[in-house]
Amino acid sequence: MKLFKVWALILLIAVLTVGCANTEKSGSEAKETKEVKEVKETNNYEGLTVKLGVQGSGGLWGKAREEKWFEDEFGQFGVKVEWAEFQSGPPMTEAIASNHLDFAGLGNMPIIAAQAADIPFKVISQLLEGKNNVAIITPTNSALKTIDDLKGKKIAVAKGSNAYNFLYRGLAESGIKDSDVEIIQLQPDEAQPAFESGGVDAWATWDPYITLNTLTGKAKVLTDGEQLGVLSPSFQIVRKEFAEKYPELVTLYLKVFEKTRLWEEQNLDEALNRYATERKVPVEVIKGTQVRSKIINIPVSDEIIAEQQKTADFQYEIGNIRKKINVSEVFDNQYVKEALK
Template identity: 45%
Template sequence: MKNTIKYRTKSKVLVTALTVAVAVLLGACGANDTANNGANGAGKTKDASPSPQTEQTPSKAITVKIGTVPALSPQNVAKDKGFVEEEFAKLGAKAEWTAFQTGPEIFEAIAGNHLDFGQTGNIPVLSAQVNKVPFKQISVSGDGKTNNNIIVPKGSEAKSISDLKGKKIAVAKGSVPYNVLVRAIEVAGLKITDFTIVQVLPAEARPAFEAGQVDAWAIWEPFVSTQVIKNGARVLVSGEDLGLINPNFNVVHSEFAEEHPELVTAYLKALERARIWQEENQEETVQIYVKQMKLDEEVLKAVVAKIKPLNSLITDEIIEAQRNTAAKLHELGVLKELVDPAQAADNRYLEEALKK
């Protein structure tokens, strides 16, 4: 039998609560800037948990469970190149990879003690905090500025979000593009009730958009570039236009981090290796994503050139953006209570990983 990591038994109430959140929040989902290190204070745990050390070796060989989502990120490059396995081998550990479709699924697995590491968007992170999932955010894997957009089909006469008043807009409620849509409507001086919001996942939204059954689609990459390049769609509003930061995060089970800080540091070292490798090998990176996602090479080439890979510290700017998002979603009733994003952030492991 594999010697996998076991945690203390948790209440089933936590998993049930998160499962309900998944039904509501069906979300999607660089240079390592050390300035504005917002999580160094507020993001640290209050107790004196173990300091991340790379020299410490686990007493027993263990299998670390890692969850992936369909994303153009250093995590998936690290998986393909075997960087995580190489770093773990130095500490007598192995990696076991499991594919998930969404961030809420990652957190459901963490809540059930079935997962140690994962990657997710910012809204599932907030939902997980509300539902008291035991996790820490350990680095930013993307800022979401350019890859979340509202698009309209070829031939649409809409020039602004106001032109869509009274029309149908497809979006996955609780996703990052949902946040972009809410903000775009707010900036235009309108209300979400001025539109017909069709809440569907990408698998259902794509054919509806292509068939003209909806008038716009709030969606993330690579779906955006697929529609623009292949079907002549047009970006109506982007997160960048609105000045929004919708970060993605690398997360870890809190108890795993406390018991195996050296493996958290090793994992982030592997992601940093992958980030650097991706920046230096874009053509091969495209081929990795083509293989993993089974998507068009032309589309993925455009997306890879557009999105900068990150494995960066959780700054004050990121935390403030999360606070703003939480406040807006709480106002809309998407989040049942307000949370402090700083309480989930912990930069210590990445700081250790980035030491020369």
């Protein structure tokens, strides 16, 4: 009889424990639904579509698009997601200027040019450190060894890109005038065949093009940001009007991006194999891009802002932007700080 009472007591405790757990779970789910409901009631998202800009297809963004992480999170608020692909940063800022894009990840120079052109946007997080993600490459069998050897040579570069700024600053700091070289403005899809065919002697570009060419034996690095002391960080930006109207959605965007970034970090082998299959290159090539261009999502430091100001001042001095700008005016870390809590 005593044994029966003991087992009855154990069973009662087990039932109560499961009941409490279910109650807690239900309460948590109810709380989450309540939070979403409160945001919906506070803000009117009727008919709203968030437009996300990416450079190329696949990669980290490809995973997020396949899993519909952004669609699911924004969908809780009745907000639709639309994707747009670009080859480089300048067309992205043009799309933001015409209200055809809300978010974009791009290099330092397009951001400076956009600010100088009075395009309204905010920088909301840093995306790349900027030491090795931009470089000048030459064919593997090229006799060129230093940046000084570029005198009289043809150099391909995408106008207005971070590589454009890197090239001009690198030449200037090496005492090479614009007139000493022939700069040919080409987008990556135009520059690649020109580079391979010998139509240009060098190519100022960014990753993955650096690694794709060097690790497949097509190119060697003549110099990069770390060697020249010229940083080329990348950032995430948002259309200013969108941020002012929907600050909570800017934070949500960065939260989902951080979820995507952490997926890559925690499933690196899977991610590398995925990217290699997408680009039809050996996985070693993709590992190389990770070394040069590891994605981050952090507040922008005062040191990086100071470096950005140097770039802006230089671009004004050589006449690439029309007016002097104070770059600190466009940086706003509040969203990423909230997203990373």
